Protein backbone atom coordinates (compact mmCIF):
# COMPACT_ATOMS: atom_id res chain seq x y z
CA UNK A 1 0.00 0.00 0.00
CA UNK A 2 1.19 3.53 -0.74
CA UNK A 3 2.43 5.77 2.10
CA UNK A 4 -0.38 7.48 3.97
CA UNK A 5 -0.07 11.30 3.85
CA UNK A 6 -0.65 13.50 6.95
CA UNK A 7 -3.96 14.71 5.63
CA UNK A 8 -6.23 12.53 3.55
CA UNK A 9 -8.50 15.32 2.33
CA UNK A 10 -7.41 18.93 2.23
CA UNK A 11 -9.30 21.69 0.46
CA UNK A 12 -8.89 25.44 0.57
CA UNK A 13 -11.35 27.89 -0.92
CA UNK A 14 -12.89 25.14 -3.00
CA UNK A 15 -15.46 26.50 -5.42
CA UNK A 16 -17.52 25.17 -8.28
CA UNK A 17 -19.88 27.11 -10.51
CA UNK A 18 -22.17 25.85 -13.26
CA UNK A 19 -23.71 27.70 -16.16
CA UNK A 20 -27.41 26.99 -16.50
CA UNK A 21 -30.13 28.13 -18.90
CA UNK A 22 -29.80 29.15 -22.52
CA UNK A 23 -28.98 32.35 -24.34
CA UNK A 24 -30.27 35.39 -22.51
CA UNK A 25 -31.50 33.28 -19.60
CA UNK A 26 -27.96 32.01 -19.03
CA UNK A 27 -26.72 32.44 -15.50
CA UNK A 28 -24.05 31.11 -13.18
CA UNK A 29 -25.01 28.90 -10.28
CA UNK A 30 -22.55 28.62 -7.40
CA UNK A 31 -22.86 25.02 -6.24
CA UNK A 32 -19.89 25.03 -3.84
CA UNK A 33 -18.17 28.05 -2.36
CA UNK A 34 -15.16 28.61 -0.06
CA UNK A 35 -15.04 25.07 1.26
CA UNK A 36 -12.06 24.49 3.56
CA UNK A 37 -11.74 20.93 4.80
CA UNK A 38 -9.02 18.94 6.52
CA UNK A 39 -9.61 15.30 7.19
CA UNK A 40 -6.89 13.26 8.86
CA UNK A 41 -6.10 9.58 8.21
CA UNK A 42 -8.40 7.26 10.11
CA UNK A 43 -11.20 9.77 10.64
CA UNK A 44 -14.82 8.91 9.82
CA UNK A 45 -16.66 12.07 8.84
CA UNK A 46 -20.34 12.55 8.07
CA UNK A 47 -20.88 15.02 5.22
CA UNK A 48 -24.44 16.26 5.52
CA UNK A 49 -26.73 18.84 4.01
CA UNK A 50 -30.19 19.30 2.56
CA UNK A 51 -30.99 18.50 -1.08
CA UNK A 52 -29.04 20.71 -3.46
CA UNK A 53 -26.58 21.81 -0.75
CA UNK A 54 -23.49 20.91 -2.80
CA UNK A 55 -22.55 17.51 -1.36
CA UNK A 56 -22.35 15.60 -4.65
CA UNK A 57 -20.53 18.46 -6.36
CA UNK A 58 -17.91 18.51 -3.58
CA UNK A 59 -17.51 14.73 -3.69
CA UNK A 60 -17.17 14.76 -7.48
CA UNK A 61 -14.31 17.26 -7.14
CA UNK A 62 -12.69 15.17 -4.41
CA UNK A 63 -12.70 12.04 -6.53
CA UNK A 64 -11.51 13.82 -9.64
CA UNK A 65 -14.55 13.65 -11.91
CA UNK A 66 -15.30 17.38 -11.71
CA UNK A 67 -12.75 20.18 -12.00
CA UNK A 68 -13.04 23.00 -9.42
CA UNK A 69 -13.71 26.51 -10.68
CA UNK A 70 -11.33 27.81 -8.01
CA UNK A 71 -9.50 26.70 -4.90
CA UNK A 72 -6.97 24.07 -3.98
CA UNK A 73 -7.46 20.44 -3.10
CA UNK A 74 -5.44 17.35 -2.32
CA UNK A 75 -6.81 13.90 -1.72
CA UNK A 76 -4.54 11.12 -0.44
CA UNK A 77 -1.64 13.47 -1.19
CA UNK A 78 -2.64 13.79 -4.87
CA UNK A 79 -4.27 16.31 -7.15
CA UNK A 80 -7.55 14.60 -8.06
CA UNK A 81 -7.84 16.20 -11.49
CA UNK A 82 -4.28 15.69 -12.69
CA UNK A 83 -3.56 12.41 -10.88
CA UNK A 84 -6.93 10.75 -11.17
CA UNK A 85 -5.57 7.35 -12.07
CA UNK A 86 -3.13 7.20 -9.14
CA UNK A 87 -5.92 8.43 -6.89
CA UNK A 88 -8.21 5.61 -8.06
CA UNK A 89 -5.74 3.13 -6.52
CA UNK A 90 -6.00 4.80 -3.10
CA UNK A 91 -9.69 5.53 -3.19
CA UNK A 92 -12.84 3.41 -2.87
CA UNK A 93 -16.11 5.00 -3.93
CA UNK A 94 -19.72 3.97 -3.49
CA UNK A 95 -21.57 6.76 -5.17
CA UNK A 96 -25.36 6.79 -5.38
CA UNK A 97 -26.72 5.69 -8.70
CA UNK A 98 -23.33 5.25 -10.40
CA UNK A 99 -22.29 1.61 -10.36
CA UNK A 100 -18.75 0.35 -10.67
CA UNK A 101 -20.02 -3.14 -11.44
CA UNK A 102 -20.62 -4.69 -14.87
CA UNK A 103 -24.37 -4.94 -15.34
CA UNK A 104 -24.43 -8.17 -17.37
CA UNK A 105 -21.72 -10.03 -15.49
CA UNK A 106 -22.08 -12.03 -12.29
CA UNK A 107 -20.88 -10.12 -9.25
CA UNK A 108 -17.90 -12.46 -8.90
CA UNK A 109 -16.65 -11.59 -12.43
CA UNK A 110 -16.96 -7.87 -11.73
CA UNK A 111 -14.76 -8.33 -8.68
CA UNK A 112 -12.20 -10.24 -10.74
CA UNK A 113 -12.11 -7.52 -13.38
CA UNK A 114 -11.74 -4.79 -10.75
CA UNK A 115 -8.95 -6.76 -9.08
CA UNK A 116 -7.15 -6.99 -12.43
CA UNK A 117 -7.64 -3.28 -13.16
CA UNK A 118 -6.20 -2.30 -9.79
CA UNK A 119 -3.49 -5.00 -10.06
CA UNK A 120 -4.44 -6.56 -6.75
CA UNK A 121 -2.43 -9.69 -5.98
CA UNK A 122 -4.40 -12.92 -6.07
CA UNK A 123 -4.02 -13.77 -2.35
CA UNK A 124 -4.96 -10.23 -1.29
CA UNK A 125 -8.00 -10.29 -3.53
CA UNK A 126 -9.07 -13.67 -2.15
CA UNK A 127 -8.67 -12.62 1.49
CA UNK A 128 -10.64 -9.39 1.04
CA UNK A 129 -13.37 -11.06 -0.98
CA UNK A 130 -13.74 -13.85 1.58
CA UNK A 131 -14.06 -11.31 4.39
CA UNK A 132 -16.69 -9.26 2.55
CA UNK A 133 -18.57 -12.39 1.46
CA UNK A 134 -18.80 -13.57 5.02
CA UNK A 135 -19.55 -10.28 6.75
CA UNK A 136 -21.86 -8.85 4.11
CA UNK A 137 -23.52 -12.19 3.31
CA UNK A 138 -22.77 -12.17 -0.44
CA UNK A 139 -22.73 -15.95 -0.72
CA UNK A 140 -26.18 -16.43 -2.16
CA UNK A 141 -25.71 -14.06 -5.10
CA UNK A 142 -22.04 -13.99 -6.12
CA UNK A 143 -22.91 -15.81 -9.34
CA UNK A 144 -25.97 -13.73 -10.21
CA UNK A 145 -25.65 -11.03 -12.93
CA UNK A 146 -25.61 -7.59 -11.37
CA UNK A 147 -28.75 -6.44 -13.22
CA UNK A 148 -30.77 -9.14 -11.44
CA UNK A 149 -29.70 -8.09 -7.94
CA UNK A 150 -31.94 -6.19 -5.57
CA UNK A 151 -30.78 -2.70 -4.62
CA UNK A 152 -29.66 -3.92 -1.20
CA UNK A 153 -27.67 -6.82 -2.71
CA UNK A 154 -26.09 -4.50 -5.24
CA UNK A 155 -25.09 -1.99 -2.55
CA UNK A 156 -23.31 -4.75 -0.64
CA UNK A 157 -21.56 -5.65 -3.91
CA UNK A 158 -20.62 -1.99 -4.44
CA UNK A 159 -19.07 -1.74 -0.97
CA UNK A 160 -17.06 -4.92 -1.62
CA UNK A 161 -15.92 -3.58 -4.99
CA UNK A 162 -14.81 -0.35 -3.34
CA UNK A 163 -12.67 -2.22 -0.81
CA UNK A 164 -11.04 -4.90 -2.96
CA UNK A 165 -7.89 -2.89 -3.67
CA UNK A 166 -7.36 -1.84 -0.02
CA UNK A 167 -8.04 1.91 -0.34
CA UNK A 168 -6.85 4.60 2.11
CA UNK A 169 -10.07 6.55 1.71
CA UNK A 170 -13.60 5.29 1.30
CA UNK A 171 -16.18 7.76 0.01
CA UNK A 172 -19.72 6.56 0.56
CA UNK A 173 -22.89 8.15 -0.73
CA UNK A 174 -26.06 6.65 0.78
CA UNK A 175 -24.45 3.22 1.32
CA UNK A 176 -27.36 1.72 3.26
CA UNK A 177 -30.12 2.79 0.88
CA UNK A 178 -32.47 -0.10 0.06
CA UNK A 179 -31.18 -2.33 2.84
CA UNK A 180 -33.45 -3.89 5.43
CA UNK A 181 -32.74 -3.13 9.08
CA UNK A 182 -30.63 -6.22 9.72
CA UNK A 183 -28.46 -5.73 6.63
CA UNK A 184 -28.13 -2.03 7.44
CA UNK A 185 -26.81 -2.83 10.88
CA UNK A 186 -24.46 -5.44 9.47
CA UNK A 187 -23.06 -3.01 6.93
CA UNK A 188 -22.64 -0.26 9.52
CA UNK A 189 -20.77 -2.63 11.84
CA UNK A 190 -18.56 -3.72 8.95
CA UNK A 191 -17.77 -0.14 7.91
CA UNK A 192 -16.95 0.69 11.50
CA UNK A 193 -14.51 -2.21 11.56
CA UNK A 194 -12.97 -1.10 8.26
CA UNK A 195 -12.50 2.36 9.76
CA UNK A 196 -11.26 1.41 13.22
CA UNK A 197 -9.38 -1.83 12.62
CA UNK A 198 -8.03 -1.21 9.11
CA UNK A 199 -7.65 2.55 9.59
CA UNK A 200 -9.46 3.41 6.36
CA UNK A 201 -10.64 7.03 6.36
CA UNK A 202 -14.36 7.36 5.65
CA UNK A 203 -16.32 10.25 4.19
CA UNK A 204 -20.00 9.45 4.42
CA UNK A 205 -22.91 11.26 2.81
CA UNK A 206 -26.34 10.07 3.78
CA UNK A 207 -29.84 11.11 4.65
CA UNK A 208 -29.95 8.15 7.02
CA UNK A 209 -28.64 9.85 10.13
CA UNK A 210 -28.38 6.70 12.24
CA UNK A 211 -25.59 5.71 9.78
CA UNK A 212 -23.72 8.83 10.84
CA UNK A 213 -24.39 8.36 14.56
CA UNK A 214 -23.04 4.84 14.34
CA UNK A 215 -19.96 5.56 12.25
CA UNK A 216 -18.82 9.14 12.60
CA UNK A 217 -17.59 11.24 15.46
CA UNK A 218 -17.25 14.33 13.30
CA UNK A 219 -19.85 15.95 11.08
CA UNK A 220 -19.43 18.55 8.36
CA UNK A 221 -22.68 20.26 7.42
CA UNK A 222 -22.99 22.09 4.11
CA UNK A 223 -25.85 24.35 3.07
CA UNK A 224 -26.12 26.44 -0.09
CA UNK A 225 -22.59 25.45 -1.04
CA UNK A 226 -20.96 26.61 2.19
CA UNK A 227 -19.81 24.75 5.27
CA UNK A 228 -22.12 25.82 8.09
CA UNK A 229 -20.76 23.46 10.75
CA UNK A 230 -17.69 21.28 11.16
CA UNK A 231 -17.40 19.71 14.57
CA UNK A 232 -17.60 16.63 16.73
CA UNK A 233 -21.17 15.35 16.97
CA UNK A 234 -21.17 15.93 20.73
CA UNK A 235 -19.95 19.51 20.34
CA UNK A 236 -22.63 20.14 17.72
CA UNK A 237 -25.23 18.84 20.12
CA UNK A 238 -24.06 21.27 22.77
CA UNK A 239 -23.76 24.21 20.37
CA UNK A 240 -27.21 23.83 18.84
CA UNK A 241 -28.94 24.26 22.17
CA UNK A 242 -28.46 20.61 23.00
CA UNK A 243 -31.90 20.22 24.50
CA UNK A 244 -32.47 16.87 26.14
CA UNK A 245 -35.87 15.58 27.07
CA UNK A 246 -37.23 13.88 30.13
CA UNK A 247 -40.28 11.91 29.03
CA UNK A 248 -42.61 11.12 31.92
CA UNK A 249 -45.45 8.62 31.82
CA UNK A 250 -48.03 9.40 34.51
CA UNK A 251 -50.50 7.08 36.23
CA UNK A 252 -53.33 9.58 35.57
CA UNK A 253 -53.77 12.40 33.03
CA UNK A 254 -52.45 15.72 34.31
CA UNK A 255 -52.45 19.35 33.17
CA UNK A 256 -49.22 20.41 31.40
CA UNK A 257 -46.37 20.36 33.91
CA UNK A 258 -45.49 24.01 33.34
CA UNK A 259 -43.22 26.10 35.56
CA UNK A 260 -40.66 23.45 36.53
CA UNK A 261 -37.23 25.07 36.99
CA UNK A 262 -34.99 24.76 33.89
CA UNK A 263 -37.68 23.42 31.54
CA UNK A 264 -37.75 25.13 28.12
CA UNK A 265 -40.76 23.44 26.62
CA UNK A 266 -43.50 21.05 27.67
CA UNK A 267 -45.23 18.87 25.09
CA UNK A 268 -48.27 16.91 26.15
CA UNK A 269 -49.20 13.60 24.54
CA UNK A 270 -51.76 10.86 25.22
CA UNK A 271 -54.21 13.31 26.82
CA UNK A 272 -51.74 14.33 29.48
CA UNK A 273 -50.61 10.80 30.37
CA UNK A 274 -47.24 11.39 28.66
CA UNK A 275 -45.36 14.69 28.84
CA UNK A 276 -42.09 15.65 27.23
CA UNK A 277 -40.03 18.16 29.17
CA UNK A 278 -37.20 19.75 27.17
CA UNK A 279 -34.29 21.18 29.14
CA UNK A 280 -30.74 22.34 28.56
CA UNK A 281 -28.05 20.49 30.53
CA UNK A 282 -26.48 23.21 32.64
CA UNK A 283 -29.87 24.76 33.47
CA UNK A 284 -30.98 21.68 35.38
CA UNK A 285 -30.36 17.94 35.50
CA UNK A 286 -32.58 15.02 34.57
CA UNK A 287 -32.50 13.85 38.21
CA UNK A 288 -33.65 17.25 39.57
CA UNK A 289 -36.41 17.39 37.00
CA UNK A 290 -37.67 13.89 37.77
CA UNK A 291 -37.88 14.70 41.51
CA UNK A 292 -39.74 17.92 40.73
CA UNK A 293 -42.25 16.02 38.58
CA UNK A 294 -42.64 13.30 41.23
CA UNK A 295 -43.64 16.00 43.75
CA UNK A 296 -46.51 17.03 41.47
CA UNK A 297 -47.75 13.80 39.89
CA UNK A 298 -47.47 10.06 40.29
CA UNK A 299 -44.94 8.59 37.85
CA UNK A 300 -45.37 5.30 36.02
CA UNK A 301 -42.22 5.49 33.91
CA UNK A 302 -39.43 7.89 32.94
CA UNK A 303 -36.98 8.04 30.03
CA UNK A 304 -34.28 10.55 29.19
CA UNK A 305 -33.89 11.22 25.49
CA UNK A 306 -30.79 12.70 23.78
CA UNK A 307 -31.51 14.95 20.82
CA UNK A 308 -31.17 12.94 17.62
CA UNK A 309 -28.73 14.31 15.12
CA UNK A 310 -31.71 14.55 12.81
CA UNK A 311 -33.13 17.30 15.07
CA UNK A 312 -29.73 18.80 15.41
CA UNK A 313 -29.02 19.08 11.70
CA UNK A 314 -32.51 20.42 11.02
CA UNK A 315 -31.87 23.13 13.58
CA UNK A 316 -28.52 23.95 11.98
CA UNK A 317 -30.13 24.39 8.53
CA UNK A 318 -32.75 26.61 10.10
CA UNK A 319 -30.08 28.77 11.80
CA UNK A 320 -28.14 29.67 8.69
Ligand SMILES: Nc1ncnc2c1ncn2[C@@H]1O[C@H](COP(=O)(O)OP(=O)(O)OP(=O)(O)O)[C@@H](O)[C@H]1O
Nearest residue numbers: 018020029031049050051052053054055056057058
Ligand atom coordinates in the same frame (compact mmCIF):
# COMPACT_ATOMS: atom_id res chain seq x y z
N1 LIG B 1 -24.22 19.67 -13.74
C1 LIG B 1 -24.86 20.68 -13.14
N2 LIG B 1 -25.32 21.72 -13.88
C2 LIG B 1 -25.96 22.74 -13.29
N3 LIG B 1 -26.21 22.83 -11.97
C3 LIG B 1 -25.78 21.82 -11.19
C4 LIG B 1 -25.09 20.69 -11.73
N4 LIG B 1 -24.80 19.84 -10.73
C5 LIG B 1 -25.28 20.41 -9.60
N5 LIG B 1 -25.87 21.59 -9.87
C6 LIG B 1 -26.48 22.51 -8.90
O1 LIG B 1 -25.58 22.73 -7.86
C7 LIG B 1 -26.24 22.74 -6.60
C8 LIG B 1 -25.67 21.67 -5.70
O2 LIG B 1 -26.03 20.38 -6.20
P1 LIG B 1 -25.50 19.00 -5.59
O3 LIG B 1 -25.99 17.91 -6.49
O4 LIG B 1 -24.05 19.10 -5.34
O5 LIG B 1 -26.29 18.95 -4.20
P2 LIG B 1 -26.43 17.74 -3.17
O6 LIG B 1 -26.13 18.33 -1.84
O7 LIG B 1 -25.62 16.58 -3.60
O8 LIG B 1 -27.98 17.41 -3.26
P3 LIG B 1 -28.76 15.98 -3.09
O9 LIG B 1 -28.78 15.66 -1.64
O10 LIG B 1 -30.11 16.34 -3.62
O11 LIG B 1 -28.04 14.98 -3.94
C9 LIG B 1 -27.73 22.58 -6.91
O12 LIG B 1 -28.29 23.86 -6.98
C10 LIG B 1 -27.72 21.90 -8.26
O13 LIG B 1 -28.88 22.24 -8.97
